[in-house]
Amino acid sequence: GQNIDQPTEMTATEGAIVQINCTYQTSGFNGLFWYQQHAGEAPTFLSYNVLDGLEEKGRFSSFLSRSKGYSYLLLKELQMKDSASYLCAVMDSNYQLIWGAGTKLIIKP
């Protein structure tokens, strides 16, 4: 079956760095997405990786290793507004998104 695993919850300190991991097993691979979702709101797109390596976009970076079925989202200089759920999703061979359950990130002052 298809499976996306990510930690349920993480806590970090304002100003620090946090890495959210995602491992996947899917039928085919057409890219991996990271989304941010604040409570009661729809997800917003953060990043898309289809090739191995690191993609940097401001304070956020996303890494992919296709051979290991692994990705991480790196958040630097954490701000209180970064408190949210972070969803990992993989597009399979049918171009459908398979979603992880999300990682709730709690930022403490």
Place this chain on the structure above:
Amino acid sequence: GAVVSQHPSRVICKSGTSVKIECRSLDFQATTMFWYRQFPKQSLMLMATSNEGSKATYEQGVEKDKFLINHASLTLSTLTVTSAHPEDSSFYICSAASGDSSYEQYFGPGTRLTVT
């Protein structure tokens, strides 16, 4: 970036009634629209995929007669929850993808449905 709107944002209805939720792509043509459902603290669950002008493809376990989806134009898709029951209370989110960039879905803000 591309903008997708949903209406209404919140709706409360009585058990047994039907509710229609609209999803519109405001500044691009959406060849494909997706409807998701999300329960508290759970991931998005894809309900169905709709392509303009054709019947929606429903995911296993989703009742097509209960959740009617219409994708009448390249900018509008509707989800109608028929004969709603309290267990249908959820957060419904649509997303849209254009033919040029189907790798990226643009999400609407979601609709909170409460059935009393």
